[in-house]
Amino acid sequence: MKRREFTGLAAAALAMGGLPLRGFADETCQSPYMPMITGHEEYIYVWTLGVEGMGDEQDKLVTVDVRPGSDTRGEVINSVSVGGRNEAHHGGFSADRRYFWAGGLDTNRIFIFDVHSDPSNPTLHKVIDTFVKDSGGVVGPHTFFALPGRMLITGLSNDDDHGGRTALVEYNDDGDFVATHWMPTEADMQGAVAVDGAVADGYGYDIRALIRKNIMLTSSFTGWSNYMMDFGQMLGDPEAMKRFGNTIVQWDLHTRQPRKVFNVPGAPLEIRFPWGANANYAFSTTALTSKLWLIYEDDTGEWQAKDVGDIGNPADVPLPVDISIAADDQTLWVNTFMDGMTRLFDVSDPHNPRMVYEKVIDRQVNMVSQSWDGERVYFTSSLLANWDKKGDDNAQYLKAYTWNGSELIDDFEIDFNALKLGRAHIMRFGSAALYA
Amino acid sequence: MRLNLIVPALVSVLVPAVFLVLAGWQFGWLGASSPAAPYASVFPPDESFQFDPPPAGSYDLPVIKQAPDGRVLDIDGQVRSLSGITGGKVSLVSFVYLTCGDVNGCPLAMSTLFDIYYASGEIPGLRDRLQLLTISFDPERDTVEAIDAFAYPIRNDGEADQRVPWQVLTTAGQTDLQPILDGYGQVVDRAPDQDSISHLLRIYLVDGRGQIRNVYGLGLIDPRLLMTDVETLLMQESGT
Numbered sequence: 001m002k003r004r005e006f007t008g009l010a011a012a013a014l015a016m017g018g019l020p021l022r023g024f025a026d027e028t029c030q031s032p033y034m035p036m037i038t039g040h041e042e043y044i045y046v047w048t049l050g051v052e053g054m055g056d057e058q059d060k061l062v063t064v065d066v067r068p069g070s071d072t073r074g075e076v077i078n079s080v081s082v083g084g085r086n087e088a089h090h091g092g093f094s095a096d097r098r099y100f101w102a103g104g105l106d107t108n109r110i111f112i113f114d115v116h117s118d119p120s121n122p123t124l125h126k127v128i129d130t131f132v133k134d135s136g137g138v139v140g141p142h143t144f145f146a147l148p149g150r151m152l153i154t155g156l157s158n159d160d161d162h163g164g165r166t167a168l169v170e171y172n173d174d175g176d177f178v179a180t181h182w183m184p185t186e187a188d189m190q191g192a193v194a195v196d197g198a199v200a201d202g203y204g205y206d207i208r209a210l211i212r213k214n215i216m217l218t219s220s221f222t223g224w225s226n227y228m229m230d231f232g233q234m235l236g237d238p239e240a241m242k243r244f245g246n247t248i249v250q251w252d253l254h255t256r257q258p259r260k261v262f263n264v265p266g267a268p269l270e271i272r273f274p275w276g277a278n279a280n281y282a283f284s285t286t287a288l289t290s291k292l293w294l295i296y297e298d299d300t301g302e303w304q305a306k307d308v309g310d311i312g313n314p315a316d317v318p319l320p321v322d323i324s325i326a327a328d329d330q331t332l333w334v335n336t337f338m339d340g341m342t343r344l345f346d347v348s349d350p351h352n353p354r355m356v357y358e359k360v361i362d363r364q365v366n367m368v369s370q371s372w373d374g375e376r377v378y379f380t381s382s383l384l385a386n387w388d389k390k391g392d393d394n395a396q397y398l399k400a401y402t403w404n405g406s407e408l409i410d411d412f413e414i415d416f417n418a419l420k421l422g423r424a425h426i427m428r429f430g431s432a433a434l435y436a
Numbered sequence: 437m438r439l440n441l442i443v444p445a446l447v448s449v450l451v452p453a454v455f456l457v458l459a460g461w462q463f464g465w466l467g468a469s470s471p472a473a474p475y476a477s478v479f480p481p482d483e484s485f486q487f488d489p490p491p492a493g494s495y496d497l498p499v500i501k502q503a504p505d506g507r508v509l510d511i512d513g514q515v516r517s518l519s520g521i522t523g524g525k526v527s528l529v530s531f532v533y534l535t536c537g538d539v540n541g542c543p544l545a546m547s548t549l550f551d552i553y554y555a556s557g558e559i560p561g562l563r564d565r566l567q568l569l570t571i572s573f574d575p576e577r578d579t580v581e582a583i584d585a586f587a588y589p590i591r592n593d594g595e596a597d598q599r600v601p602w603q604v605l606t607t608a609g610q611t612d613l614q615p616i617l618d619g620y621g622q623v624v625d626r627a628p629d630q631d632s633i634s635h636l637l638r639i640y641l642v643d644g645r646g647q648i649r650n651v652y653g654l655g656l657i658d659p660r661l662l663m664t665d666v667e668t669l670l671m672q673e674s675g676t
Contacts, residue, residue, distance in 0.1 A: 149651030
């Protein structure tokens, strides 16, 4: 596989003035507004769900040392608990990368951690307890996507019926509410156009943007009544299984106005844009139908969506979860929760992705993050407290691998059950070099 | 001559020269726009921004936060209140330092502001409703004398009375500066040697009531986009 040079685009994305360029290493799937780590990532922050009867039983931000040569490399070096369980889920840095915002899907609390004063030991800086009231009824703060001076947060649900109808919510960097943008619905399209018979469901999940095209995309999952239900019970409830999103919405990034609603059946989750200067597309995967989707600009300048391949055997419902695109846009890691497997797709031709590698990580797997150079790949385990597997299958971990271009080589592993930490969910990288 | 004397002398000579050259670049495309055309139409498209700005007034610019007040110094060395300067006009505010050499930092912000400054004469009445502010975050080197030298092409612009005012400001020191930076949310990291100052490039859109209505970073510093937002704010203020 040819890997093209990407130093130029990395330099373009480096927004810190006055700093010399060193080597690049960073996770590849964050807001492009954000400064990147120069050099090796030093810490991994893991937003972790507390478990009743385990340790302090609280949600916590766990810091793992990954500094090369450190005596504590591969170990938990700090942990800050937040005083309760909130269904900890996703989080993201502010655009200046000084604070890490993390949400609780059940309590709707948002925790803002200071990660710049001492990147090895984050502290809880502020808690937003008024998300539902501020936003006018949005429930389930999910993706935190940084914009200059503010944070754009996707909701998963609402406090009216606890279904999937939801909105995007903006706060400023001080943690004060700015605005709510409700997702388009069939009854209120807000000027958006439904493509190929799509029915705007108003659901939400992930959000990503392609700045130079002024394009923003959002995906659609399910509401509180499902994501807080026992997984087995939900699978056996035909009515509950109808309450999943089937759309991806294209927005005008600048105005936050919806433009198109695409039909993407089966709960499209993560969205990833590539970094290339001429790469005008994004990938997503569908949880229930196990498909890889491409949202792309066609030859006429119109954006379209199409299914470009299966992930495993869709009939087995492997449940695709997190994905991670390489910084050179040539490969895409795709995790599937039920079989605990990661798969690497060659996406050098985005219209014809091809699986080139697969490996079972453990009995269950959810999140994947990779370094900017693609040589280090990290995995964590938890999906949702009530959806994780039971008993011995409930493996909870952070696992680190080296990718040598053809296979994943074991590096280190941290057992979150044995350390009585809880369920390991989203990972984000930290480094003191950002604040020198 | 000692180094600490050479640098300000060079700055006082080179900076105006650089911006006089920048000014010259602008004249090639000025004069082609219609007074009734959208503000954005007086700027040529840039290949970095592969979209047309939305129609002015077709969207909202919610209040992000109140901009901070503070004490600043103008090019005459007069102590002025920041809120006194921004009150009553829409402002585009950027924090810069004169010796910044990063192409994606202050020079990009300054180039964009100069684009807007020179093009503003094409938009009738704009100078009464919009102003530009640059505030130094390097007050030790960007003294009143240094910013006065920087402002040379503006002070000596024969058409300045047709263009938007440009307030070139510094502060008496870090004690006055830091609360302003904190209030805006402008991140600045100083290296121990003070020679390099790392910062995130930001331009802030502030309305006439001193409220921040948009924040632009790398990837958004397109004069067409900034001026579309300015036009949107002015349309809202005038009820059109």
